[in-house]
Amino acid sequence: MAKILMKGNEAIAEAAIRAGCQAYFGYPITPQTELLEYMSRRMVELGRVFLQAESELSAINMVYGAACAGARVMTSTSSPGFSLMQEGISYIVCSEVPAVVINVMRGGPGLGNIQPAQGDYFQMTKGGGHGDYNVIVLAPTTLQEAIDLTILAFDLADKYRSLVTIIADGMIGQIMEPVELPEIEPPQRPEQPWALTGAKGREKNIITSLYLGGLPLEKVNLRLQETLEEIKGNEVRYAEYMLEGAEIVVVAYGTAGRIAQTAIKEAREEGIPAGLFRPITMFPFPYDRLDEVAKGVEHLLVFELNAGQMLEDVHLATRDRLPIHFYGKMGGVVPSPAEVLAEIEKIASPQRGER
Amino acid sequence: MERKVVFAKPEALTDAPTHYCPGCTHGVVHRLIAEVIDKLGIREITIGIAPVGCAVLAYNYFNLDVAEAAHGRAPAMATGLKRVQPDKVVFTYQGDGDLAAIGTAEIVHAASRGENITTIFINNAVYGMTGGQMAPTTLPGQVTTSTPFGRDVKIAGYPLRVAELIATTSGAAYVVRRMVTKPATIASAKKAIKLAFQAQRAELGFSLVEILSSCPTNWGLNPREALEWVEENMAAYYPLGDYKVIDEVKSLK
Numbered sequence: 001m002a003k004i005l006m007k008g009n010e011a012i013a014e015a016a017i018r019a020g021c022q023a024y025f026g027y028p029i030t031p032q033t034e035l036l037e038y039m040s041r042r043m044v045e046l047g048r049v050f051l052q053a054e055s056e057l058s059a060i061n062m063v064y065g066a067a068c069a070g071a072r073v074m075t076s077t078s079s080p081g082f083s084l085m086q087e088g089i090s091y092i093v094c095s096e097v098p099a100v101v102i103n104v105m106r107g108g109p110g111l112g113n114i115q116p117a118q119g120d121y122f123q124m125t126k127g128g129g130h131g132d133y134n135v136i137v138l139a140p141t142t143l144q145e146a147i148d149l150t151i152l153a154f155d156l157a158d159k160y161r162s163l164v165t166i167i168a169d170g171m172i173g174q175i176m177e178p179v180e181l182p183e184i185e186p187p188q189r190p191e192q193p194w195a196l197t198g199a200k201g202r203e204k205n206i207i208t209s210l211y212l213g214g215l216p217l218e219k220v221n222l223r224l225q226e227t228l229e230e231i232k233g234n235e236v237r238y239a240e241y242m243l244e245g246a247e248i249v250v251v252a253y254g255t256a257g258r259i260a261q262t263a264i265k266e267a268r269e270e271g272i273p274a275g276l277f278r279p280i281t282m283f284p285f286p287y288d289r290l291d292e293v294a295k296g297v298e299h300l301l302v303f304e305l306n307a308g309q310m311l312e313d314v315h316l317a318t319r320d321r322l323p324i325h326f327y328g329k330m331g332g333v334v335p336s337p338a339e340v341l342a343e344i345e346k347i348a349s350p351q352r353g354e355r
Numbered sequence: 356m357e358r359k360v361v362f363a364k365p366e367a368l369t370d371a372p373t374h375y376c377p378g379c380t381h382g383v384v385h386r387l388i389a390e391v392i393d394k395l396g397i398r399e400i401t402i403g404i405a406p407v408g409c410a411v412l413a414y415n416y417f418n419l420d421v422a423e424a425a426h427g428r429a430p431a432m433a434t435g436l437k438r439v440q441p442d443k444v445v446f447t448y449q450g451d452g453d454l455a456a457i458g459t460a461e462i463v464h465a466a467s468r469g470e471n472i473t474t475i476f477i478n479n480a481v482y483g484m485t486g487g488q489m490a491p492t493t494l495p496g497q498v499t500t501s502t503p504f505g506r507d508v509k510i511a512g513y514p515l516r517v518a519e520l521i522a523t524t525s526g527a528a529y530v531v532r533r534m535v536t537k538p539a540t541i542a543s544a545k546k547a548i549k550l551a552f553q554a555q556r557a558e559l560g561f562s563l564v565e566i567l568s569s570c571p572t573n574w575g576l577n578p579r580e581a582l583e584w585v586e587e588n589m590a591a592y593y594p595l596g597d598y599k600v601i602d603e604v605k606s607l608k
Contacts, residue, residue, distance in 0.1 A: 023439050049438045053431070054464040061428040061461070065404075065435025068422045073435070091425050196420040196436060198443055200399035206414045208405075208423035 003178040009034035009076075011143045011179050012102055012166070015150035016074055017042055020187040021100075023049035023073040025062035030114040031170035032078040032104035056081035060088030060101070067097035068207045070195030072154055072187070076102035078170075079120050080111065082128075089163055090129030094209035094220065096194075098157035102150070102166045104173035107332030115332025116170035116255055121309035124167050125283040132221055134228055136164040136235060137282040139253040141261075143177040149280070151184065156235065158189050160227050167282055169305065171255040171334065228284075237280035238289055242268060246275030248347050249293060251314050252303040253279050255334065260303050263340035272348045282310070287317040294318040299347050301325045303340055305333075365389035367398045369418045378571040378578025380535045381409060381477065385416055387535075387545045388448070388475060391552055392419070401444040402436055404429040408450035409483040427458020430465035433472045444555055446473040452482045455491040455515050462521070462563075469526025469560040473551045476517060479568040480589060487573030491515045494592055499573070514592060518565040522598035528560035530599040534567035534590060536582045554604045562604075567593055 006014070013035045016024070024043055026036040036052065043050035049066070053059035059075045066073040077085060082103045092099055105120050107113040124137045136156055140146035146168060153164040196205055211217035241261055243249065248267075252260040257278040267274040277293050279286050294300060300322060302311045308326050315324060327343045329335050364370070367389035375381045392398050398419060405413040407426035414421035424432045429447035437445040454462050454476050465472065481499055482488040488501040492514045496505040506514075522530040529551055533544035544566055551562035567589045569581035576584055 023435070025435065051434070051438060054460055057428065058431040058434075058461055058464065061425065061431035062435035062438070064424075064428075065422070065432035065437075066439045067435070068432070069402075069436050069439045071439040073439070087425055088428070196402050196422055197440065198400040198402060199418070199420050204418055205420045206423070207421075208414060210411060210423055 001180050001182070003180055005176055006143065006179050007034060007174065007176050008143050008146060008168070009104065009173045010038045012076070012146050012150050012168070013038035013042065014181055015147040016100070016154070017046065018181060018184045019151040019154040020072050020184070021048070021074050021154065022071045023066045024075065025051050025053050025059045025066070025073070026075050027053050027056045027059050027077065027081060029078045029081045031106055031116075031173045032076050032102070034173070035076045035102065035104070056084035057087065060085040063099050064088050064092050064095070064097070067092060067099045068095070068196045070192040070197065072189070074100035074102065076104065078104045078106045079108050082120060082123065086123070086129035089135065090131055090133065091209045092163050093133045093135060093224065094131065095207050096161040097207065098161055099163050100150075100153045100157055100165070101163060102168060105167065105169040107330075113332045114170060116305060116334055117330070117332050118169060118254060118256065118305040118309070119330065120167070121282065121304070121306060124165055125285070133224055134283050135162060136160070136231060136284070137167050138164065139167045139280055139282050140172060141254055141257045141278065143172065143175070143179045146172055147179055147181060151182070154187065160231055162227065167254060169255050170332070232284040235281055236284050236286045236289070238286040239278045239280060240293070241276035241278065243275040243277070243293060245273050247273045247298045248301060248344055249275045249277050249297045249299070250301045250303055250340070250344065251277050251279070251290065251310070253282060253310065256303050256305050259335065259337050260340055262337035263344060266337065266341050267344045272344060274344050279310075285313045285317070287313070290314065290317040294322055297322065299323050299325060301327060301343060301347060303327045303343070305329055365393045367392040367418050369416055371415045373416055374412060375409065376572040378569060378581055379409070380568040383535045383541060384475065384477060384544070384566055384568065385413065387541070387548050388446075389417065391545065391549045394549065395552055395556070397444050397552070397556070400442065401446070404433050404436070404445070404447040406447070406449040406453040408453050410448055410450060410477065411484065413448055427453050427456070428461055429453070429458065430461040430470070430472070430474065434465055434470050437470065437472050441471070444552060446475060446552070448475045448477070450477045450483070451479065451490040451492040455517050463524065466521045466524040466527045466561045466563065469528070471555055471558055471560060473555050474563045475548065476563055476565040477568045478517065478565055478589070478593065479570040480514075481570050481573045483570050483573055492517070494588060516593060518563065518598045521563050524561070526561050527563065527599050528601045529554045529562040529604045531597045532565040532567065532593060532595050534585055534595060536585050550604060550607060553607045557603065557607060559601065559603050565593070
């Protein structure tokens with residue numbers, strides 16, 4: 001298959017189309033907008049549903065409606081828009097209908113800026129909306145991975161009847177890279193006896209997230225938690241780079257993971273035994289594997305484009321049995337590999353680092 | 356002896372007893388919708404969207420596929436459902452707080468897009484479910500639990516006239532206001548609901564039937580007084596009438 005040059009936002013859009021996405025609802029917001037624009041052209045050409053909503057609130061509720069009908073459906077947004085979608089996401093999760101949401105993160109809080117950032121980690125991995133829930137969060141580091149994870153997102157949404165998110169950032173959304181787009185057969189989707197398609201020849205279906213009285217809602221919560229346990233058992237994904245003989249392991253994901261990888265290569269060239277542990281599922285977080293990796297090394301360096309959010313999960317995974325260093329940049333500042341290398345050097349040789 | 360059915364429960368209603376207060380007109384409107392759905396023979400292709408508010412449990416009463424939306428978002432959810440299954444009939448059932456306060460953006464844009472759905476809008480000038488607070492449609496001077504001295508328009512602003520507002524959108528095909536206070540007005544409301552569903556079936560665009568309704572519990576009136584209050588006070592601020600009926604709808608009948 002020939003590689004073609006594509007922009008991140010467009011590659012994700014095309015991947016969704018190939019995964020059989022039947023309906024897209026969205027609202028323009030930088031640095032995600034090319035995704036919506038791509039959909040506005042291709043979905044219409046293919047006779048599928050595209051609609052520009054009046055807000056992210058409406059977009060996620062249109063997604064909710066289409067998901068209730070059993071359609072493969074998605075939306076995409078960037079940080080402030082993702083905040084607005086939290087209400088709908090909580091309802092979708094409680095209603096147990098499948099949907100996909102792409103978050104191309106930008107600098108925050110507030111209106112922030114349109115630079116790449118990872119400040120939505122807590123919001124994405126720890127629930128985000130009201131009530132007890134989590135959603136699967138997939139973190140691509142290259143455009144090829146963004147394509148593969150977008151396709152996976154639709155399958156996981158179907159499998160667990162839940163909402164799956166992609167945690168991308170302005171860098172992933174805006175860069176261009178050569179990618180391979182797989183030809184995909186029409187998706188084999190599970191039966192959807194719950195879908196709202198009209199009560200013809202069957203009992204009526206109800207999709208609700210209202211369960212009055214304590215016990216009925218507790219039952220739903222227990223079922224949701226059971227599904228989350230299943231997800232934790234089946235879906236943990238991560239990548240490892242130059243871990244052999246590593247004494248300093250950088251933990252980073254997404255764009256930060258990519259910068260770290262270059263820094264680690266350079267560190268190795270300098271003779272510093274550094275390696276990379278890169279979670280791909282931010283939820284479920286690879287606690288066990290990171291704990292295992294940490295057993296054989298002397299230092300962990302957590303690198304994020306935020307104030308230290310995944311850092312808390314690294315503490316949890318390792319129970320602080322080894323020194324955990326943190327290097328983070330906020331507000332859309334993206335450090336170069338040389339800056340990350342300098343942090344690795346500081347840990348490898350404190351005197352040298354202080355020079 | 357041969358027996359003929361002269362009166363029966365519509366198939367589009369379940370046997371579940373409703374939770375509505377005595378004298379509330381939600382039950383009347385539910386029944387009208389169900390009768391229309393039966394009459395048009397569309398029960399098996401109709402999907403309802405229930406609101407947040409007193410009618411939140413409407414999904415238990417309609418014998419149809421029903422989704423329960425977040426507060427005010429029913430028109431967005433209906434849009435998603437309808438766009439992926441344009442052959443189905445999709446309607447939202449919304450109260451005044453749901454539609455005219457928290458969900459104003461959703462209803463205006465659904466109408467403006469000419470979304471091929473139907474909205475039944477229950478206007479009873481009060482938040483019923485939360486216990487009688489001011490609604491966007493509460494009348495000037497009306498006492499509620501959050502306007503204990505009466506709605507002072509200098510502080511709380513003016514009531515919103517929804518049918519008039521929605522009628523200004525180019526995407527709306529059929530927008531009318533009715534009330535359900537006595538047999539003649541109820542019959543008129545039923546005709547309007549039927550025409551709204553017919554407009555959707557004919558793919559003519561957005562249709563909305565606003566229905567002035569009573570809330571004896573939160574108004575502090577008995578059921579009969581409450582119906583009189585609708586006729587005397589509400590209908591004065593919210594005149595009954597046809598606010599937009601496009602020619603294609605006129606020729607339906």
